Every structure is written in structure tokens, then in C-alpha cells.
Amino acid sequence: MDRLVKTGTGWRLGWNPSAAEYKGLVGGEDWALELTEAELNDFCRLLGQLAATMSQMAGELMDEENIACEAESDLLWLEVxxxxxxxxxxxxxxxxxxxxGKWPASAVPSLVQAAQALKVF
Known part of the structure; x- marks a missing residue:
């Protein structure tokens, strides 16, 4: 498999299986960070869990209500x-x-989709 970088408005996500140490990449509008394979795996897994939680909460909250949810591993912490x-x-x-790093709400839906499709975890 060759190097893969997905981009969208306000986000970047990448995977390079032939890289020695930092096989993953996450980035925003004007920043990027290389991640190890384990860090990228945790990022994508936790992001998927948080996106699922937010979808489940849609029926529980009033339209104007905000919510914050966190997920973490030994390697990283995420909050939506x-x-x-x-x-x-x-x-x-x-x-x-x-x-x-942080992504605005406008970038998150397509980042979530890209994380789910980036590689098989």
C-alpha cells in the first residue's frame, strides 16, 4: 500500500505504511503532526466512539443544548x-x-468519515 493523505476543508489525515516510525498524520488548517501507528489507531478508534456517542445523544437533547464528551487511551485524549x-x-x-490540536465543527464530519475509511484497524 502506498502513502495516503486525505484532505478536506480544515483537516488532513494521512497514512504511510512504509514510514519507519511516524506512519500517521493528523492536521488542521495550518498545522500537522505525525503520529506513530499506535497513536493513529487510537485517534481513529476514539474519534469513531465519540462520533457514535454524539449521534446517540441527538435524541436525548434539546436542539439548543450543548454537550461535551471525552475519550482517552494511554497515548492520547480526545474531546468533542x-x-x-x-x-x-x-x-x-x-x-x-x-x-x-483542535478542529472546528465544520471540519469534523468529513474528518470522522476519513478516519473510518483510512485503514482497517
């Missing part, structure tokens, strides 16, 4: 915040070099 149909995503990388 907003309404079930429009929420931002924030992450903190715990391991090694440590990093932090």
Missing part, C-alpha cells in the same frame, strides 16, 4: 464539544513529544 449535529474536536497527545 457542541451539539450532536455540529461539534468541535480537541485532542492532546500524551506520548513522547506531546502535542495538542
Amino acid at each position: 464539544e457542541g451539539r450532536p449535529h455540529a461539534y468541535s474536536l480537541h485532542f492532546i497527545l500524551y506520548s513522547g513529544r506531546g502535542a495538542e
